[in-house]
Amino acid sequence: MDSWYSGGSSSNTKKEPIIRDMVHEFSEDDEQEEYITEEQTFPTSSNDNVQSFSRTTHNIHFDLSKVDQKNLDSSQIASFVVNSVKANPSIPIKTIIMEIKNRLGYLVTYKKTTVAKQKALAMEFGDWDESYNHLPRWLQVVQDSVPGTVVQYITRPYVVDGVQDESNYILERVFWSFKPCIEGFKYCKPIVQVDGQFLTGKYHDTLLTAIGQDGNQNIFPLAFAIVEGETKEVLIWFFQLLQAYVTPQSNLCMTTDRGTTILSTLQSPKVVSEEDGLTLVYCIRHITSNFNKRFKNVDLKRKLINMGYEMKQLTLQAKLSAMQAEFPQAVS
Structure with a gap:
């Protein structure tokens, strides 16, 4: 960067x-x-x-x-x-x-x-350099304007020909959560969805987002981070900050994709412990997207989405049995 x-x-x-x-x-x-x-x-x-x-x-x-x-x-x-x-x-x-x-x-x-x-x-x-030079000030202004807003970032020294430039630093990653988001989560469902999105500008980094859900089933933004990639080290850093500042509650339901890195991270003792009571579930959107890539059946995908939102166990089993009878290759 x-x-x-x-x-x-x-x-x-x-x-x-x-x-x-x-x-x-x-x-x-x-x-x-x-x-x-x-x-x-x-x-x-x-x-x-x-x-x-x-x-x-x-x-x-x-x-x-x-x-x-x-x-x-x-x-x-x-x-x-x-x-x-x-x-x-x-x-x-x-x-x-x-x-x-x-x-x-x-x-x-x-x-x-x-x-x-x-x-x-x-x-x-303005250009990229000018924009990045403004970023530390922008983050400080956000904290001053909205007291209680959390901003954490990591930089590394800027080195030219083996000599460190004390007036410049390289941004590695940044995490932020606005105070209203932190306070508002106390009145939301104990559900947190974490997802990553590749950035396609000059700097090919990753935007991490943590999203909650209010009582009206509307999405509620919780925290954001721009990081160098979805590595285990980065995700541990993100989840530690998320838990420390935004979601300290126990017995949360965490929704993610089925990426091996994020699943491994959420099993790390650096992130969760048995006392946290964390329940991990998979995002239905990611499941149905991967499902449709294999079977390429829109009607089957719709049925799977409906099952993902079914609240009653008996009804879910009935729908699953009906899908197995109609599409045996899709249910093992």
Whole structure:
């Protein structure tokens, strides 16, 4: 991950902190890409999930009369679409391509447009380094604004040519839980679901989430962490913090996928003990997804989901017997 600047000047700035996920980076070599023709198709999806917060404004007037379409580069495109990107930071690349086509009458490549969007985001919201330099201050502001919010992070020294730079540190992982989430869980069901999601921005880390459920069966966010991966060491760190600050109650029901690492972690004495009374169950969504990958039967998947939510043991056994009679290969 990128380095954090720890100098005093960054903590005194009045500039709005930025936390976001951006598109994949491309090198300047992509400037040499040829234009595509109208007959060519575009990718059906892209990783353009961007969330940004800034008070910076750019009033850029793009003179269409001076556009040299054959030499239109990503910087010109960025200036052209910056207002669109500002209004909707998650605007799809295909939309930008068609906007250029409609305004200039020419189709540009997907890569060139992606580079342009990245430059437009940097013009409006700052770049990756700037965003990471704001992160420690942002975390501190959250704790100051919402007293009782828990933030824990681990860094390592930034070393260049064997010499440690005392003013910069590398972010390894960060855990946070807002005070209202901590307090609110006391009035939720004793159920916690933990899941991980790969991040697809410049830094390919993992977002861990812990979610509860209130009395109306609505999801209730509990805690979050950005970590380097779902290793046993990382998961032990996450569950220890979760138990210490958010879910100290005993007799909880923990819902997870069937990943071997997370199951091994929850059996570690560093995480749980017999006195905790932890009950481990599997997420029905993950079970049915894996089930459908093998049998590829939507109706069978629906029946399995219904059984997963069945509260009565006798009814569950009856449904299971009916499925076994109809689909013997699916029930062993």
